[in-house]
Amino acid sequence: FYRNDFVPGFFAEYTFKWNSKITIVTGIRGDYHTRAGFQFNPRVHAKFSLTDKTTLRIAAGSGFRVPNLLTENQSLLASSRSIIFQENPTKELAWNYGLSLTQKFNLFNREGSLAVDFFRTDFLKQAIIDIDNADATATISNLHGKSFSNSLLIELNFEVLKGLDFKMAYRLEDVRSTYHGILLQKPLQALNKGLVVLSYKTPNQQWQFDINTSINGRRRLPNSFDGEADKRYTPRYVLLNAQILKYFKHAEIFA
Secondary structure: OOOOOOOOEEEEEEEEEEOOOEEEEEEEEEEEEOOOEEEEEEEEEEEEEOOOOEEEEEEEEEEEEOOOHHHHOHHHHHOOOEEEEOOOOOOEEEEEEEEEEEEEEEEOOEEEEEEEEEEEEEEEEOEEEEOOOOOOEEEEEEOOOOEEEEEEEEEEEEEEEOOEEEEEEEEEEEEEEEEOOEEEEOOOOEOEEEEEEEEEEOOOOOEEEEEEEEEEOOEEOOOOOOOOOOOOEOOOEEEEEEEEEEEOOOOEEEO
């Protein structure tokens, strides 16, 4: 895999603004990569200030990258699997599009915000690391079939009391690729995740208390046995972190 990569390119961007309500940024990038060849990728971002407290953002575009297979998958080297290169993927191509809505609000004279993001990525070319083999091998090849990612994030931030901040978030990451001719959830990737955070700082700014709770959904385990594709999952689990922080004039100490 010894190589020298040479990537000359150009980038152009145009920004349109209308008052303070609408901002649209369009761009195009062109590159020549010694392994991927000529690549042209358009992109557009738009921001709409619907009200003083409501903002809508829209984005779409394409992109490419050249994978560094062994560097990006070092865990395979410690997995006792035999690594088989069926093909040597030289580039990955994808289209990405989505939107984001942010709503600020006041409740009981306290400020808060609610944000919803949804993005989808469709892969046209992709390096597939296949560990769904019954013979304890890991095969590396180009994508043959469909591959996509849907990402949904809902986040709520609110100041419950003065000095007491509350955050709650939910993330859906539906990442699927084609393995052995079957469209499956990416192994070891959690479909659902949750987060609850409480943080309190005393009025004298000398103490801070933090509680962070993450909820992790089940993950698909690689198919290590014939006939069990898409049937083996890890259990769900919750991880709790708590911290107490004491501020001094020239130092901090925490437990």
